[in-house]
């Protein structure tokens with residue numbers, strides 16, 4: 001059964017088809033290191049992937065799918081954008097083997113109870129109907145399966161959130177951690193833990209980064225931002241206000 005929001009999903013697909021050729025630039029060089037320290041590190045630390053069957057939902061160009069394939073038994077990466085998937089497939093010879101498929105995350109054509117873990121990074125912000133995603137994730141997860149996903153926080157400290165509200169194609173969906181907890185319960189999951197990345201102060205990090213004249217200054221600027229992020233996210237009360245939430249949940253029997 002289709003869950004609505006088709007026009008929105010189509011906009012996202014078109015946007016990523018257009019964006020695909022330059023997408024990986026964001027994750028290279030110093031900028032890439034920044035995401036590794038703030039995002040990948042926490043996504044990967046939540047779960048032991050060894051010997052597990054993993055689904056990377058909204059895999060894009062395969063960033064997480066490839067890094068998980070080092071330890072997991074098998075990894076399947078699905079994405080709605082054919083161009084993003086084509087780029088992921090083009091990397092298979094250099095990287096490890098991953099099955100990449102063009103699919104809408106709301107209707108994954110894979111049998112019930114198949115995966116041990118579902119990872120979905122940077123994708124829930126395009127999901128207006130949280131439950132349609134959770135329902136499908138739950139279906140393909142085995143009992144007591146694990147889910148790790150990121151989500152934009154509606155109560156974040158991002159200073160620029162009021163200025164740059166809209167991307168070119170859509171408004172990102174945002175949720176608070178309480179909201180996510182409720183949504184997870186409704187969808188048959190329980191929240192185990194979460195972490196916050198502040199990208200402090202929001203996207204202004206990259207505006208300041210561009211202004212800095214030397215690699216030396218940029219290097220120490222990024223180091224300082226990462227340090228501030230890690231510090232803030234260690235404070236239980238403050239971490240509720242991160243720009244992006246990294247959520248770890250399990251299915252409930």
Ligand SMILES: C[S@@+](CC[C@H](N)C(=O)[O-])C[C@H]1O[C@@H](n2cnc3c(N)ncnc32)[C@H](O)[C@@H]1O
Nearest residue numbers: 016058059060063079080081104105121122123
């Ligand atoms: C910000 S990118 C993240 C890609 C990758 N997970 C990463 O971390 O580099 C978001 C991805 O989600 C995909 N996406 C958005 N809505 C989707 C949907 N309904 N089904 C499948 N993929 C979707 C987009 O096409 C895009 O490739």
